[in-house]
Amino acid sequence: MRKLYLLVSTATMIVAGSCSQKSPGNLVFVKGGAFINTQSRYYGTSVTIPDFYIGRYEVTQKEWVAVMGSNPSAFKGDSLPVETVSWYDCIEYCNKRSIQEGLQPYYHADRDKKDPDNTNELDDIKWTVTTNKEANGYRLPTEAEWEYAAGGGQMSKGFTYSGSNNIDAVAWYWKNAGDTCLTGAWSWPVLVKNNNKTKPAGGRVPNELGLYDMAGNVREWCWDLQERTGTDDSQGRVWKGGGWIGADFCCEPSFRARLEANGKGPDQGFRVCRNGKSGA
Amino acid sequence: MKSNKLLSGVAGKAISGATLILFVASTFISTACKKHDTSAPADTGERQSGFVTDIAQPESQGTNNGYFWSLYREGGSASISFGSGGNFAISYSNVTDVVGGKGWNPGSARTIGYNVGALSGSYNFVGIYGWTTSPLIEYYVAEMGSVTGGTYINNISSDGHSYSFYKQQRVNAPSIIGTATFWQYKDTWGGSSTGSNRSVNMANHINNWRSRGGQGFGSYNYQILALEAWGNKSGYINATAW
Numbered sequence: 001m002r003k004l005y006l007l008v009s010t011a012t013m014i015v016a017g018s019c020s021q022k023s024p025g026n027l028v029f030v031k032g033g034a035f036i037n038t039q040s041r042y043y044g045t046s047v048t049i050p051d052f053y054i055g056r057y058e059v060t061q062k063e064w065v066a067v068m069g070s071n072p073s074a075f076k077g078d079s080l081p082v083e084t085v086s087w088y089d090c091i092e093y094c095n096k097r098s099i100q101e102g103l104q105p106y107y108h109a110d111r112d113k114k115d116p117d118n119t120n121e122l123d124d125i126k127w128t129v130t131t132n133k134e135a136n137g138y139r140l141p142t143e144a145e146w147e148y149a150a151g152g153g154q155m156s157k158g159f160t161y162s163g164s165n166n167i168d169a170v171a172w173y174w175k176n177a178g179d180t181c182l183t184g185a186w187s188w189p190v191l192v193k194n195n196n197k198t199k200p201a202g203g204r205v206p207n208e209l210g211l212y213d214m215a216g217n218v219r220e221w222c223w224d225l226q227e228r229t230g231t232d233d234s235q236g237r238v239w240k241g242g243g244w245i246g247a248d249f250c251c252e253p254s255f256r257a258r259l260e261a262n263g264k265g266p267d268q269g270f271r272v273c274r275n276g277k278s279g280a
Numbered sequence: 281m282k283s284n285k286l287l288s289g290v291a292g293k294a295i296s297g298a299t300l301i302l303f304v305a306s307t308f309i310s311t312a313c314k315k316h317d318t319s320a321p322a323d324t325g326e327r328q329s330g331f332v333t334d335i336a337q338p339e340s341q342g343t344n345n346g347y348f349w350s351l352y353r354e355g356g357s358a359s360i361s362f363g364s365g366g367n368f369a370i371s372y373s374n375v376t377d378v379v380g381g382k383g384w385n386p387g388s389a390r391t392i393g394y395n396v397g398a399l400s401g402s403y404n405f406v407g408i409y410g411w412t413t414s415p416l417i418e419y420y421v422a423e424m425g426s427v428t429g430g431t432y433i434n435n436i437s438s439d440g441h442s443y444s445f446y447k448q449q450r451v452n453a454p455s456i457i458g459t460a461t462f463w464q465y466k467d468t469w470g471g472s473s474t475g476s477n478r479s480v481n482m483a484n485h486i487n488n489w490r491s492r493g494g495q496g497f498g499s500y501n502y503q504i505l506a507l508e509a510w511g512n513k514s515g516y517i518n519a520t521a522w
Contacts, residue, residue, distance in 0.1 A: 122451060183342070185342070185348075185350045185385075185502055186456045187352050189354060189377075190352065219459075228495070229415060229496050230493070230494045230495035230496050231494040232447075232463065232493065232495050233495035234461060236461075242457075242458070243458045245454055245455075245459065246455075246456065246457045246458040247456050247501075249413070256414075257413075257414065257416070257457055257460070259459065259460065259461065260461060263452055263459070264459075265452060265458060265459025266459070267458040268459055
C-alpha cells in the first residue's frame with residue numbers, strides 16, 4: 001500500500017511539476033517567483049527567480065561519456081551520477097553538449113587568460129569563464145536557482161530536505177549509502193569499510209517538482225563564486241545538496257559550501273540547467 | 281594526528297598506526313582515483329579524522345546522561361562503559377586504532393572540566409577533539425600526549441600553562457561535509473596528569489584560532505574529551521568531562 005502511495009504521489013508530482021510547459025529531454029520546467037520555502041535562506045528576501053529548466057536527475061555517467069568520451073568517475077556505472085569532475089570540467093561539458101544538440105553555448109572559457117579575480121592558490125587552472133546570458137544552451141544552476149528548485153519552487157511544502165522531512169526517503173548520505181546503515185558520529189574509515197558509494201540516479205523519492213537526488217548521492221556544482229572569509233581561507237565555487245560521504249546537515253537545501261574550482265572528489269557531480277524563455 | 285615524537289614510550293608502536301592510515305588513505309585514493317594536482321598526500325601517522333560509534337555495537341546510543349559519546353575501533357578489541365554524568369571508561373587491547381570519548385553535540389566555547397581518574401597502558405592523545413563547519417575546521421587540544429604536524433603559529437596561555445598552536449591544511453580530503461579542503465587546528469600542551477580536576481577554557485583556544493587561524497571560526501559540530509591510541513596498543517582510561 002505504501003509503495004502504491006509513493007508511486008501515485010511520485011507520478012502526481014512529476015506531472016504537476018513538469019506539464020505546465022513542454023520540457024526538453026530530462027529537464028523539468030521550473031516556474032519562477034519569490035521563495036515560498038520557509039526553510040530557505042532566501043525566504044523573505046527580495047530575491048526572485050526567473051523561469052528555468054533543470055535536470056530531473058544528476059548528470060549520469062552515460063550522459064557524460066556521450067559528450068566527453070571518457071569517464072572520470074571513481075564508481076563506474078552508466079546510471080550512476082558522474083563524479084570526480086571539477087567545476088571546469090562541468091563548464092566544458094555544458095558547452096560541448098550544447099554544440100552537440102545544436103544549442104548556443106552558454107559559456108566562453110578562455111583557457112589562455114588566467115582569471116585575475118581567482119585568488120585560490122590551489123587552483124592551477126584559473127580559466128577566465130564568462131557567460132552569454134541569452135544563450136539557450138546548457139549551464140550550471142546558480143546557487144539561488146538550485147536552492148529554489150530543491151525547495152520545490154512555487155510548490156514548496158517547506159520540507160527539511162528536498163522532498164521530505166525524512167532524509168532516508170530522499171537522500172543517499174553517509175549513514176545509508178553503504179552495506180549497512182551506520183550509526184553514531186561520522187568517520188571516514190568506517191565509511192570506507194562499509195563500502196559507501198554513489199547510487200543509481202533517481203533511486204529515492206523526488207521532490208515537489210519531480211527532481212531526484214537534490215539531497216545526497218553526489219554534491220552538485222553551482223555557478224556561484226564564494227569568497228574566502230579570511231587570509232588563510234580559500235575562494236571557491238559553491239556546491240549544494242550534500243553527497244554520499246557527508247553528514248545529514250549538508251543535505252539541507254540551505255546548506256552551502258565551496259571547493260576550489262579545480263577540486264575533484266568521488267562525491268562531487270552536478271546537474272544541468274537551461275534558461276526558461278528560450279528553452280526548448 | 282601525528283604520532284607522538286616526544287614520548288618515546290607512547291610512540292614506540294606508531295609505525296603500525298601509520299600503516300593503518302596509509303591503508304585508509306590508499307583506500308580513499310583507490311576509490312577517488314584522480315585527485316587534482318594540488319592533492320596533498322596523507323600524512324604518515326595522521327588519522328583521516330572522524331569519530332564513530334563502533335559498528336560492532338549496533339545497539340550503541342549517541343548520548344548518555346545527556347552527553348554525546350562515540351567510540352571507533354579498528355583491530356583488537358575495545359569497549360566503552362559509562363558512569364554518572366560525563367564519566368566514561370574505555371578498555372582496549374591490541375588495537376590498530378581506537379578513538380573514543382564523551383562530550384557535547386554541538387560544542388561551544390565552554391570551559392570544559394575534566395578529570396582523568398585512571399590511565400594505564402599506552403596511548404597517543406588525550407584531550408579535546410571537535411569539528412566546526414562554515415568554515416570546516418577540525419580541532420584538537422592535547423592535554424596528554426601531543427598533536428603536531430603542519431605549521432607552528434604561536435603559543436597561547438590558558439588554564440595555567442602554555443599550548444603550541446599548529447595548523448595544517450588538508451586538500452581534497454574526506455571530511456564530515458564530503459571532499460573538502462580544510463584546516464586542522466592543533467593546540468598541544470601535554471603536561472596534564474591523572475587524579476585531579478582540570479579545565480580547558482575553549483574560549484581562549486577559539487579566540488586564538490579566530491585571530492591567528494586566518495579564517496574566523498565556524499558553526500559547532502561535536503566536541504568531546506577523547507582518547508586516541510594506534511599501533512597495537514593496549515590500555516585503559518577512566519575519565520569524566522563536565
